[in-house]
Amino acid sequence: EDYLYYQGESLVKRFDANSYLYISRAMDLYDVSEGYPSLEAALRRLRSKALFIGIRSDFLFPPAHVRWLANQVRLVGGDSTYVELDSPHGHDAFLKEWGQMTNALTI
Structure with a gap:
């Protein structure tokens, strides 16, 4: 649990929250099969x-x-x-x- 808190604090200091939202959304929407029949x-x-x-x-x-x-x-x-x-x-x-x-x- 301490590890997760440490990682969270570290992320907040070096990463803009809006960037994280866009990256997370891109991961959720990515589809390797897009443009192919299957x-x-x-x-x-x-x-x-x-x-x-x-x-x-x-x-x-x-x-x-x-x-x-x-x-x-x-x-x-x-x-x-x-x-x-x-x-x-x-x-x-x-x-x-x-x-x-x-x-x-x-x-």
Whole structure:
């Protein structure tokens, strides 16, 4: 809980609230399949390897959704890997769990 308060205070000092609203809205509205007939059609265009990292305690991007997307890439012939981190830090685990992140990135 102290960690969350610290992060909140830090964010307030360096980030304009209106900017945060616009970024948050852009994330909510982004649709990778826009302009394509389906999500599958959009994912078929992926030519690079894709690494999907889920975090067990992440409520912003639940690991089940991340795992599902990695599987969708594989189903259309893409090269995707799914790794799941175990951390109490939720979505911010990518900032706190350097060891686990490094291991995931070297797969």
